[in-house]
Amino acid sequence: SGGGGGTTDAGGGETLTVGMPNGVQTENHSPFATGSSALSLGYAFTIYEPLMMRNQARPSEEPEPWLAESVEWNEDFTEAVITPREGVTWSDGEEFTADDVAFSIQLRKDFEALNTAALPYDTVETDGSTVTVTFTAGQFVNQSKLYDLVMVPEHIWADIEDPTTDTNLEPVGTGPYTLESWTPQAATVVARDDYWGGTPAVPEIRYSSYNDNNALTTALTTGEAQWGWTFIADFENVYIAQDPEHYHQYAAGGLGIDVLYLNNETKPFDDKAFRQALNMVIDRQELVDVATSGVNPPLTSVTGLPLPAGEEFLSPEYAGQELAVDVEGARALLEDAGYTWEGEQLVDPDGEDVTFELVNPAGWNDYLTALDLIKNAAAELGATATVNPVNQDGWFADIIPGGDFQATLHWTDGGATPWDMYSDIMDGAHYKKLGEPATWNFGRFQNDEATQALADYAAAPDDAARAEAMETIQRVFVEEVPGIPIWTRPATAQYSSQNYVGWPSEEDPYNQPQPTGVQAAQILMNLEPAGQS
Amino acid sequence: MSADVHTERGALADAGPAAAEPVLEVRNLSVDYGFGDDPTHVLREVSLTLRRGEVLGLAGESGCGKSTLAYAATRLLPPPGLITGGEVWLTNREGTRADLLALSDAELRAARWRDIAIVFQGAMSSLNPVFRIEKQIVDGIVAHQPRMRREEARERAAELLRLVGISADRLRAYPHQLSGGMRQRVMIAMALALEPQVLIMDEPTTALDVVMQRQILEEVMELRERLGFSVVFITHDVSLLVEVADRIAVMYAGEIVETAAARDVYAKPRHPYSAGLLGSFPPLHGPRRELTGIPGAPPDLSAREPGCPFAPRCPHAMDVCRTELPVLGRTAQGEDNRLVACHLHTTASSTEPLPPSLSR
Amino acid sequence: MSFLLRRVAFYALTAWAAITINFFIPRLLPGDPVTALLGRMQGRIDSNAEHSLRVLFGLDQDTTLWQQYLDYWGLLLRGDLGLSFTHFPTPVSEIVDQSLPWTVGLVGVATVIAFVIGSLIGTFLGWRRGTWADGLLPVATFFQAVPYFWLGLITIAVLSVNLGWFPSSGSYDRGLVPAFTGEFIGSVVYYGFLPALTVVLSSVAGWVLGMRNMMVTVSSEDYVTVAHAKGLAERQVMLGYAARNAVLPQVSSFALSLGFVVGGTLIMEMVFSYQGIGYTLYQAVSTHDYPLMQGCFLVITLSVLVANMVADLAYALLDPRTRTEDR
Amino acid sequence: MLAAHGLTKHFRAGQFRAGGRRVSGRSPARAIHAVDGVDLELHRGQVLAVVGESGSGKSTVARLLAGLIPITDGQVLLDGAAVRLRGRRAFRAYVRRVQMIFQDPFGSLNPVHPVRYTLTRALRLHRRQSTGGTLRGAELEAALTELLERVHLTPAARYVDKFPHELSGGQRQRIAIARALAADPEVLLADEPISMLDVSIRLGILNLLADLRDRLGIAILYITHDIASARYFADRTTVLYAGQVMETGDSESVTQAPLHPYTRLLVASAPDPDDLAGAGAAAVRDRGTGGEPPSLVDPPPGCRFAPRCPYATDVCRTETPELIEVTPGRAAACWGYSTREDRPAVPATEGAST
C-alpha cells in the first residue's frame, strides 16, 4: 500500500502507522540512550519489555505481571525479589532467564549514565530462578520505577563495550515485534510469531517521524498516521471532526499536575491569606478550556489530587470538596487578614499595593495563556499582576532553582503515589535558601509537619501509617496553599479505530494511551482488527 | 516647415567631382528623443547624399546630432530614440534601391553589414568583452552567408585581420588583450567583412593619439581605393576632415548648415558657423593666424527658438535670422557643389555686403 | 596564478573564521543541553535523570576554553565532529551525512531551476522593456517580498491538504527504504516537488529583477548595437550577446546568494518536514546540542564556500577578463 | 620658478588599470617606468607645453609636480628651494603656490556641490581674512565674485548657485580654473585642460589662460597631446615619449623645425589641411615609423624611440641619449645630434612646410 498508511481496507493485516513529531532520526535502537530513535519514536517498547505492567491511568491499581511473574518487596522496601516469567524467548531464540534480569539491573547500577530512574541500587543477586535487588533506602514511592525497567539480553549486552553509547543496531528483545527496516523518516517493526503472549493482531507497525506538531497533526487528520500524540488545539474540530466515528483522543490523567509555584518567602505570597485568596479566584475550567483547548482534565479536588487517578489517596476529610471560584469569599478573607482597597487596588496590611509578576519561558504557550488568565483573576481581587515571558534557559538555570520569581508555572513528577507531587511542591527536605539552587520546592515552603509527613509516607511500614501521613500532607496543602494546583498533566494520545480497536479509552482505561512508553506492548497486544464484528 | 523641396533639388543638383550615382540618400530624416509628450527634436528633416566611392565628412561640435544621424539612418538608435519621418535610400550591390526605414525586420537585418556597415564612436566598447574576436567576426559573416562553413569564415576573418595590419594569430585573443589601436582596427576589419557598399565611421579615432589616428585613417583610405566602398566619416575635427574627406557636411544643432567639397569648405567657408569652426583650430604649419573661435555655447536642442539656431552666436546675425529658419540652398554667388543654410547667402533681399570672412 | 592563490587564501581564511565562530558562539552564551532537554520534555523525563545526563554528555568536567578550542581543531582535522547530544551517541558526522544530501539535492536543484527560469524571464523582460512585459514587475516584487514560510504553509494548505495533490511532509514515502529503484526515485521527486516549487517561487523573483536590470543596462552597450548592426538574428543578439554578458553579475551574486538560499532551506525543511541539514541545525539550536550545532553550521558554511568556489570558477570561465592576461 | 630635475616615477605594476588595459605583472617587483628622469623649468609669466602621445607620462608629471603622488626619484625645486611635502602644513603651503587644473571638467567638479561650495572651500583653505581669521561673510562673498569675474563668468550671481550639471563644459572648466586661482597660485599645472571640451569653446579657455598668464604673471604648465595648440599657446614646448623628454625648445621652432625623429613623426601625423597631399606625413611614413609605444614595464635599453625610429643604429638601441643642446635653447635627446663617431644619420630638419 502507498503513502496513505494502509487505512483504506478494513480488516486485519493492515500496517499501523504511528506518528511522532520528533524530526529526523538517526539510527539508534538502544533502549537506554535518551535520544535514540527507538525511544524517541517508541518502537523500543515493542521490542523491549518491562518487569511489570502498571496501569498509568490508574496508578493505584496493582501492576500486572509482565516479564516478571512477581516482584516481592520486604517490609521497609529496601529489597525486591523478582521472579522472571517462564517460557519467554528472546527474538533470536535464546531463552529469557533470571540472569538476564540480574544483568539488566546490574547494568544500571554499573553505569551511572544508564540509571535514569536514579534508583539507589545496593546489590543485585540471582539464585538462578529469582533475582534479589537491594537498595540503600526504602523505595516505597519508587516501586514503579523498578517495574518499568526494560530487560535486555545478557548474551548480547555483556559483550558490548560501552552500553551507554552503543547504538544496538540489531536489537534483540522479548517484545512482540522485531525491527524490520529503518530510515531517518520511519522505522518499521513486524510481529513475532513466537511471542510469549501470543501473536499480535497488528502484523506491522510503522513509526513515522514528522518535523513538528503541525506536520503530525496534518498526518493524523488525513489518516496518514493512525496513532500518535501531540497537542492539537481545538482537537474536536481539527481532528475528531474529520472522522468522528473512528478518530479518538484520550487523555489519561496520571498523578502529575501543573502547579503555580508561589514564592513563600517574598511578598505578596509570604502571606498565607493572599495565597488562599488567589487560589479561590482561579477558574480551573476556564484555564483548561482556553489555555489547553480543553485537553487537560481540570483539577477538581481542593487537595490538588488529580481525579480519578488519585481517588485512592484522597483524604476522607476532603472527599467531595471541590475547588470553586469564590471572589466574595476571597475578598472577605483578605479583609479579615487586614487587606484594604484603594479604589480597585488591593493594599496589603503594610499599606503597600499588592502587585506581583508571573514568569514563564517565552514560547510555552499553554503556560503563558494560563498566566494571562491568572492575571485577570488576580485583578478581580484588586491585585495587579503582570506576565513576563522570559528566556527558557534563564528560567531553567536561575529563576526556577534560585527561587528568583514571585509566581511561575511548573510541573511535578507523576509517580505511582501522590507523594512525588506533594514532595515536589512542599517538601522541606528540598528547602534551600533563596538564591541557592533547589531541586524541588521552588517556592521555599517550610512546614515541619508536612516535611515530617512526607518523610513518614516514604518510609512508613504499613498502609495505615501511610494513609495517616497522606492526610496530614493534604491538610497542610489545603490550609497553607504552598502552591496553586492548576490542572492535570494527562498522557494524551490520538488514535484511529478504523483498522484496529481495543485502544485504552475513558471507558476502558487499562493504561495510558501513548505509543512511547512501556505500556505500548500492552496496548498492541490488546488491539484487534476492526470490522470483524 | 518645408525644407523638403529645396533639399531634394539641392541634393540632386549637387553633382560631385566623379558625378557617380548616389549609394546612400538620406531624405528629410527627423528624429526625436523621448517617448513622452515632450520629446526633443534632435534631427529636423536632414538630407544628405553619399555617392559611390566618396568620403563624406560630417563635422560639427559635440551634441549636434552627428551620431544620431548615423544611427538613425541604420535604425540602430537606442530607445528613447524615435524616427519621426524621412527616408533612407540605399543602393545595394545589385543596384536595387530600397528605403531602409520601410524594410521589414528581416530585410533590414539582411541589408545591415552586407550593404551598410558601421564603426561606432565607442569602438573601444564595440567589441563584446567575453568573446574572442574571431567569433565576433565570424558571427557577422555567418549571419549573412549561412551556407559558408565556419572554417571558411575563419579563413576570411584571418584575411581581414591581415588586411588591417594585424597578424592572424590575434584571432584567438579577447578584446581586452588588444591595445586601443588594435581594437579599432579589428572593428574596421569586421565592418569590411562583407565588403559593404557604405561604411559609416563615427569618430573612429578620437580616442587614439595622432600617430595611431593617422595610421588607421591611411589604412582605411587605402582600402577604400582597393575595395571601392563609400564612407561617411564623422568627427568634430574639421582639419582632419579637410584632409581625408572628399566632401564635407557641417552640422549644427541637428541640421546641416553647409555642404561642399572639402577644399572649398576649408578655403572658403560660407556659413558663419563653418567659418567659426575653422577659426577655432590653431594651424600647425604656416603663419600663426588669428584664432577667432565661436563665442557663446551650443544650443539646447530641447528648447528651440524660432529662426536660425546659430543666430545667438552669430557675429553677422540679422533680424531675419532670429525669426526665420534658413533652409539649405545655393549661395547667392551661385557656386556649384555647395549648399548653405544661411540667410546671409540665400536671402535675395540681402543688400548688405557679405562679411569678408565669408566671401573669400 | 596570483588570482587563484588569492582566492584560495581567501577561502582558507573564511573557512578558518567560520570554524572559529562556530566554536565560540555556542560556548560563550548561556544555556546547557541538559536543561534544554529537560525543558523540552517538560516533566516527561524524571528530574533525577539530570545528573546521569550530565555524566553521559561529559558536561561534568571543566576544561579551559582554549583547551577546548585546541581539542576541537584536533578532532576536526581527524574528521571527528563529536557525538550529538540529542541523538546521543550518534556521531555528528553521521547525522550530517544523512541530512546533507537531501538539502543539497533539493535546494541545489531548486536554486538552479530558479536561477535559470528567473534569468530567462528577466532576459525577456529586459529585452522587451517598455511593453506589456513591464506589467510582470509588480508581480515579481510581490513574490520577492512574501515571507517564505507563509508561502509554504499556504501552498500546503491548498495543494496538499485541501486538494490532496501532493504529500504535505516528508522526503519520500515513509513506507519505502532508500534504494536505487524507480519507485524510490519517483517518490523522492513526488515528495520534493512542492518544497522545490515554493523555493523556486520565492527566489525566482530576485533573479528576474536582477537580470532584467542587467539586461536593460547591457542592451544599450555598444557591442549589442554592433551585434544588431551586423545583422545577427534577434535571438542571437538577445541570448548570445546581451544575456551572455548580463548574466555575469548574476553569476557572482548567485554565489553570494547561496548563503541566503541555505538560510531559506532551514525554513523550508521545517515547513515541509523535509529531512535536511537546515532543520537539523534548528533542532540542534533549540536543544543546545553544541556538537550537532557546530557540525551543521560548519557543513553549511563549508558547502556554501564550496559553492562559491564553483561559482567563482564558473565566473572565470564565463568572463575572460578575470583570467590572468599574459601577453 | 618651478623646476624639476631628474623627475622619476615608477608605479608598481598590476595595481592600476590604465585605459582599459590592465597593466599586469607577474611579480610585484616589476615597475612601470611612467616618468624617467624628466627635467622641466617653468618661468614666471610663461607657458611651458608638454606634448606627447597617450601614456607618455604627461599627467604623471603634472601630478608629481602638484605633489599628489610621491616622487620615486629626482627633485622638485620651487624658487630654487627643494620642495618637501612632509606633513599637511607643508603640503598646503605648497599647493597654495602650485595649483592643478584637471583634464576633465565633467569629472573634476563634484556633482553634488554647487559652485559656491566648491569655490568657498578653496577660498577658505587658502585665503585669510584681512583680520587674520578664516575668510567668511562679506569678504568671502566679495572674493567669490571677484574669482568668478576673473574667469569671465559674469554676472557672478548667475553662476554661484548652480550645480555642475547645469553648466556647459566650458563654464565648468572655468569654475575649475577659478578654484585653482582661489589660492592665488604662482604656478598653474593644466593637464589637458581643453581636450574634453568642444572645439568651439576650447579657444575660450586657452585665451583665458593666456590672459591670466599675461595679467597675473602666472607660470603655466600646459599639457596637451595636440601639438598645434602648443604652438599657438605655449612659449616653450617639451616633447615627452615613454616617460622621457625627447626634445625641448621654443614652441615655434619645435613645431616648425622638429629635431627629434619622434617630434617629426608627431608633427607629421597631425592633421594638416594645408598639406592636402600629405607630403610631410607620407615622407615620415615611408620610412616606416609604424608600431606602438614600448612597454613601460621593461622599457627598451637605449633610446626608447629606437624601435620605431627609421634612423636608429646600434647606439640608439643600447645607450640612452642625454638631452643634447643643438642650438641655444633647443635640445634633443637623440644620438643623431651628438658628436659621436657612430651617431646615426638624422637628416637635417626638413623645415616647416609652407
Add this chain to the structure above:
Amino acid sequence: MRNQLLFLRNGKVVTGLAILGFFTLLAVLGPWISPYDPNQVSDALLSPPSAAHWLGTDHTGRDILSQIIVGARGVLVVGLVAGVSATVVGVLVGVTAGFVGGVGDESLSALSNMFLVIPQLPLIILIAAQLPSAGGLTVALVIGATGWAWGARVMRAQTLSLRKRDFVEAARANGERTWRLVLAEVLPNLTAVIASGFVGTVTFAVLSQVTLSFIGITPVSEWNWGTILFWAQNNLALQRGAWWWFVPAGACIALLGMALTLVNFGIDEIVNPRLRSTGLHARSLRRRGIRPRVGFTPVVREARS
C-alpha cells in the same frame, strides 16, 4: 535639490513610500489607535471577522486587528534599527576599505567577504537563540551585525571608483584633509547607494525577524507580525480554517516588503538612468503603436505640429 524632486517623480517610489508611510503611522500610533489591547483575552474565541473584531480573534479571543496594528511597531523598529546599524557599519567598512586601499582594504574586504559567505539566517538563529533575552532590539542588532557585508562591498566598489575620480583628486590638490574628502566629497555621491543598501537591509531584517518570530526563536509575547503567525501556526489556524488569523499578517509583511522593494527599485532607476523605464510612457507608446526596441528604432510617421 533637483535630485530629490526626481526621486518623487518616480511612480514606484511614490507607491512604496505611501505604503511605508501608512505602516509608519501604524507603528507610531499603534497602541493608541488599536481597538483593543492585543493581549486582552475575550469570550469570542477564534471568531471570524465581524463588526466588533474586523479581522476576527484568535484562540483566546484576542483581537487580531489590534495585534497587527500594535505589531507594526515591532516590525518597523527592528527593520529600522537593523537597517541603520548595518548601513553604518557597511558604510564605515566599505568607505574606509575603498579609500585607504592597500592592506587595510585587503583585510576589510576579506572580512566582509567572509560575512557574505557565512550563511546569515543560520548564524542569526544561532546567535539569537543563545542570547539571554533575544528581544526585538537584540534581534535587530544581531541582524545588523551580520548583515552589513553586502552594503560594505557595494560601498567599497563605489568608493574605489569615486576615489579615482578627478573631483576627489582636485579637492586633495586643493589641500583638503582626508576626512573632509571622505565626508564632503565621496559620501554625498554615495547617497543613492547607501539609501538602496539601507532599504535592502531593512527588507532583509523585516523578513528575518518575522521568520525568527515565526519559528519561535524570539519572545512570542512581543507583538509583531511574525508572532501573530507563530500563534496562528501553533494553534493550527490553517487547519481550523481561521484564514483571518493567517492571511492578514502575511499580507502585511508582503506589502511592507513590496513597498521596500519598490522604493529600492526606484532608487536603482535613479542611480542608473538606463533603467529609467520607458514603462513611464507605456500607455502612450501603445496608443501610438510604438514598440521600443533595441536595434530597430521605431519609425512613426505622425502628423507633426
